Amino acid sequence: MPKVPGSSQVIEPFRHRLSDRVEAEAYVASVCFKHGPPRLTGVELEWIVHHEDDPRRPLDPARLRAALGPYAPRTLNKESPELPLPAGSPLTLEPGGQVEISALPQPTLSELFGVVTADLAFLSDLLASAGFVLGDTAVDQHRTPRRLLQTPRYAAMEQVFEPIGPHGLTMMCATAGLQVCLDAGEPETLPSRWTAVTALGPVLVAAFANSPTLQGRAxxxxxxxxxxxxxxxxxxxxxxxxxxxxxxDWARRVLDTPVLCVRGEGERWATPRGVSFADWVGGALPERPTTEDLDYHLSTMFPPVRPHGYLEVRYLDAQRGDGWVTPVALLAALLSTPRTVDAVLDACLPVGDRWLPAARDGLADRALATAAATVLDLGAAALPAMGLGRDLTDVILADLDRLPQRSTR
Known part of the structure; x- marks a missing residue:
């Protein structure tokens, strides 16, 4: 808990108790959509971790803890100093032991790529010295999903997701994503930027799909x-x-979504079934929620695009090697000017609801392939202005050229 500088006085965190749904929705709108000119880009990259000598062997928390040393997050080692990686990126873990680099947002793509490249090389060497390697697909091809991290949050998630079906545990413990963080923009441009990022989802899911097998099976x-x-x-x-x-629309959705858990002091948190956050505000539980409770509820929402003060794009599969650079640069280029955003909307709105065909068929879906061809051309035209330098721009352009061929293999 923070203290006043130079004093032993403890500052209590802000815990305003919410009185009604209108107040709660207004709070969601204020914290999830921050306005301002687009300046920064960030990425969060996840990888599945395997033993180099036998990728089928389950991860051992103690061995992974020793490998990460002072960089281990406190979800794995409560006594860890939790140092950032040398270029500044915090290191976190997903429930199944997937490692994640959350690079701090940067004003240029060149700076962002430099930070991530340096921290990724350091992390790869750190793990390699302990006999671990990073996976190259977005799902675990060798092991059944198993939760490695024993935290109240992840225990609650597993408890809630398990009755729905097997996908929740798979998502938590056997998948790796590539997240791109983009500024939401000024009030007058926010709706179009949000819509463009959302409508792009099925097209880019299809174009960068990298997880056709699970546990070694198609x-x-x-x-x-x-x-x-x-x-x-x-x-x-x-x-x-x-x-x-x-x-x-987002504020309403957040309030209508069931509460995943109510935090407590112990190792097991309550998981009230069938209670939405609006119900909680309305008195369905013994104490009405605070803004801090609403902040936590927001963290349990994970749609393909999540407003988080910025736009958090969560729909991309993790890519092989340094292949993450191409979709990050493409997304940034496609959102770089209002004119390009308008062209993206024209191309993608007709297929903006084709999430399941995108996940199932990739660019074999004809409508998605048609939209993708236009999107890739738009991105290729915008890339030279992104300040990446000729050599890297040429590499990305060549990668974009290969995407349609890659999707038919």
Whole structure:
């Protein structure tokens, strides 16, 4: 708990108790959509971790803890100093032991790529010295899903997701995603940027699908990861609707979504079934929620695009090697000017609801392939202005050229 500088006085965290739904929705709108000119780009990259000598062997928490040393997050080692990686990126773990680099947002793509490249090389060497390697697909091809991290949050998630079906545990413990964080933009441009990012989802899911197998078996899906995400818990994991007022729509959705857990002091938190956050505000539980409770509820929402003060794009599969650079650069280029955003909307709105065909068929879906061809051309035209330098720009352009061919293999 923070203290006043130079004093022993403890500052209590802000815990305003919410009085009604209108107040709660206004709070959601204020914290989830921050306005301002687009300046920063961030990424969060996940990888599945395997033993180099036997990728089928389950991860041992003690061995992974020793490998990460002072960089281990406190979800794995409560006594860890939790140091950031040398270039500044915090290191976190997903429930199944997947490692995640959350690079701090940067004003240019070149700076962002430099930070991530340096921290990824350091992390790879750190793990390699202990006999671990990073996976190169977005789902675990060798092991059944198993929760490694024993925290109240993840225990509650597993308890809630398990009755819905197997996808929740798969999503938590056997998948790896690539998240791109983009500024929401000014009030007058926010709706179009939000809509463009959302409508792009099926096209980019199809174009960058990298998880056709699970536990070594073909799934029949181009992105088994996205299949798992969409099937986990639809009220919190399904795509947002494309509407004229995304701010109000998101606020309503958040309030109507069931509460995943109510935090407590012990190792097991309450998981009230069938109680939405609006119900909680209305008195369905013994104490009405605070803004801090609403902040936590927001963290349990994970649609393909999540407003988080910025736009958190969560629909991309983790890519092989340094292949993450291409979709990050493409997304940034496609959102770089209002004119390009308008062209993206024209190309993608007709297929903006094709999430399941995208996850199942990839670019074998004709409508998605047609939209993708236009999107890739738009991105290629915008890339030279992104300040990446000629050599890297040429590499990305060549990668974009290969995408349609890659999807037919």
């Amino acid at each position: 799934t029949g899906w181009a992105s088994a990861r996205m299949r798992a995400v969409l099937g986990t818990d639809p009220p919190r994991s399904s795509p947002s609707a494309i509407v004229a007022d995304p701010v109000a």
